Amino acid sequence: MVAVNDNIAVKCSGVTKTYGTGDARVTALRGVELEVRAGELMMLVGPSGCGKTTLISVIAGILEQDEGECRLFGHDLKHMPQRQRTRYRGKTVGFVFQAFNLLPTLTAAENVAVPLLVNGVSRRDAMDQARAELKKVSLDDRWNSLPSQLSGGQQQRVAIARALVHDPKLIVCDEPTSSLDHQTGHRVMELMRDVAMDEGRSLIIVTHDARIFEFADRIAKMDDGQIEKVVDSPKEL
């Protein structure tokens, strides 16, 4: 029986992760303690190499920590059988990547439909839902365009639609605005807040971009593999 606190989306306790061996050994996470509330937009900030990306990888269940516990909606993904973990991740987590990672040979709608296809939805239903999701991000007129025919901002909106289409409870974003100019980045964040911040859905955004800190409910500052502090306002950083 999993003890679930409805208000807590993610709870990490003493999470440690090390890469490499011997002289090449690098400790990316050193006993991270973090809580992300349900319905919260949390930003993870900090200098390059401080462990932000490693932490969201552990939280999303695509990387196993060496020590400590990380629970996602009460589930300890590390001790879940891999097949079950993959399936759980497919249903529960949406991803927005820094480089968008859209499949270049698929149209915008087909890219958005991928998480639904992964979860076993029929192609016709998946395409219908994908087009509806593209409408939410104001790209319904570009559903048949290939990624190469879209601007950077449009590609990121497609990626956001893809992250949302299967209605996940958690969305993790890795530097979602780093490839975009300030204005486009700002618009993307507004979109994330308006569309993604559904009731109960949590967002974790890794970013360097101080200009988007204002969108965060809370900001966790990381340094040297640890959470240095968690603040409510950028001014407190």
Place this chain on the structure above:
Amino acid sequence: MNYVALRMLVGDRLKYIALVAGVAFAALLITQQSSIFNGFAQQTGAWIRDTAVADLWVMDEQVQFSEDFKRMPDTALGRVRGIEGVAWAVPMYKSYVACRLPDGTLVQVRVIGLDDTTLAGGPPEMVEGELGDLRRDRAVLMNIDQAGGDLRLGRGKGRPLRVGDHISLNDNNAVVVGSYRATREFFWDPVLYTTYSRALSWAPRERKSLTYVLVKVAQGHAHADVARRIEQVTGLAAHTNVEFERKTMWELITRTGILVNFGVTIALGFVIGVLVAGQTFYTFVLDNVRHFAALKAMGTSDGTILRMLCIQVVTVAGIGYGLGLGAACVTGALFARGGLAFQMSWEIPVCGALAVLACCLAAGFLGMLRVLRIEPAVVFKG
């Protein structure tokens, strides 16, 4: 996800075409060369199949193939006829003879002498005249296809040899009384049929004159049993049609180096297929590693990823093989018009398909290993 796999494959047109072309080229090489090899192999036994009036061939034990003329004493015929299980046995003579065409053109021909009484072992299909016309004075039958080929007058530049033409065989007059059609043979020298006694009179004098004895096995006796009995009693070799055909085929294939040459070509087809298709497919996978990692991060299982890769491999193999096989058939039809041996028996497309699929799967295997080892976390690395 099958749809996604196919879109990933065909979306990159250049790579897709390169992949399919590589497989098609390999398939073309494999099936075409195998068919030519098969065609040659079938041609080696064509005369034996065409002469399948009898059940057994009796010959000197040192004979290695159908054109290896090592003669037996005439008394062998009588001894064979006396063996239990032999319904009838007839002599056959076969030898090379110098032939002068009406205009003086000299060609080397093979003369086959049939039993004077029965004319058993004659050509399979008469075109002009009848087999019985061989009983006419100095009569020979010519192959209609060779009449316009090696038997053409003017050293190959004049008119074809015709029925009614007078020719000279070892300075003995002969007349063409008919023509026949036979399966194309591996050997290219023209063949003329005549009677046994006439062939002997035209051939150079030898102490032994009998080339083959054709034997019909009596009802109720097994061919193999009668053959072994003939061998035991006479010390000669006795083969069924199939045995003699295989013996001839194997001897010619090994003696002429055809097996080695075609084996090398077919192996080269495999290697080229593996290298071209393998390298292109592996590059295709490498280019898509990031996307596969993203798919894994989004919840695609390893099993599904493997299935996607298999679908891509099978699709490329299927389309490439189809194109290669089609090209092999087209070139085969064109070559066949020019007289090249090309025979695609059903085993060739089936074995070729398995071989090409194995090539593609082997090539795809490396890519699959790479994809399975990807940590989905790489998608977060900028």
